[in-house]
Amino acid sequence: MHKIAIVTGASSGLGLETARQLAEQGFEVGLLARSRERGEDARASIARTAAVPPVLLLCDLADMGSIRRSAQEIASRFPRVDVLINNAGVINVKRRVTVDGYEETFAVNHLGHFLLTGLLLPNLLASPEGRIVVVSSNAHVPFKLHLDDLMSEKGYLSFPVYGRSKLANLYFAYELSRRLAASSVTVNAVHPGAVASGFSTNNGGIASLSMAVLRPFFMTPATAAETPVWMATAPELRNVTGRYFYKGRQISSTRRSHDAAVGHQLWTRSEELTGFTYPEL
DSSP: OOOEEEEESTTSHHHHHHHHHHHHTTOEEEEEESOHHHHHHHHHHHHTTOSSOOEEEEOOTTOHHHHHHHHHHHHHHOSOOOEEEEOOOOOOSSOOBOTTSOBHHHIIIIIHHHHHHHHHHHHHHTSTTOEEEEEOOGGGTTOOOOTTOTTOOSOOOHHHHHHHHHHHHHHHHHHHHHHTTTSSOEEEEEOOOSBOSSTTGGGOHHHHHHHHHHGGGSBOHHHHHHHHHHHHHOGGGTTOOSOEEETTEEEOOOGGGGOHHHHHHHHHHHHHHHTOOOOOO
16 A cells, blocks of 8 residues: 655645655655645646656645645545655745734744644554654754744844744654654654755745856755655654754754753644644643
8 A cells, every 4th residue: 555645835846856756656645735736737747757646735834724624635535644744935035924914934834834734643643654754944043933923023034034933843843753752653854955946936036036046056856855755764764753854864953942841832832823732642
């Protein structure tokens, strides 16, 4: 029986190539995408080399209602989920607010995945070897999480806001790994490195030009995808949890990211903001 993988942000860049490589290894992949048109293009592209045809699942991670509807569709279609790749991400030059009233970078990069993972947890626990891969970034290194200003209302600067959302990803991964320590599900985070993708091109001409200039120095999405795919499939990582990886090896995140007290506080706030309480295990 083939395994099931769910990949967020699967219509382009790192998510697309991660989904492609998993599909080529025999996974049935659920492609989470916000745009039907781009999602269909990704599905058709992956289907050409997939061992099992992929499935397109529409989901806007900036919309809690959309996440709940998508999770319900996933759960009904796939009673068992073997791998969840929390890949989707956004960085905005200007502060934007979601339909739920949340700052968009934090909402998409952290809250959306917090909610989606919680809703799919029963399906992951149904797998004999469930794996959650959280795509973070070393952009977290210089920053401290502002628990009193998670929505960046006191001041907005694009990269610090993005970096704090990536720090939140690590707090989430480490806290979830502790909570699932006695289960069959592992949780690990990955720094994908600088990837030549369409990331940040939603921010207008200057951002697009900057990405075009830097692109030759970045990894291709296919190369960057090799580590999350390895994390999702490697037998030697079967019982490895609560770790951080880059280019196929374990690395260290900041000491700050391992502060369990802050991780617990963020967890509590995330449950309040999403209206979802994780089950006790």
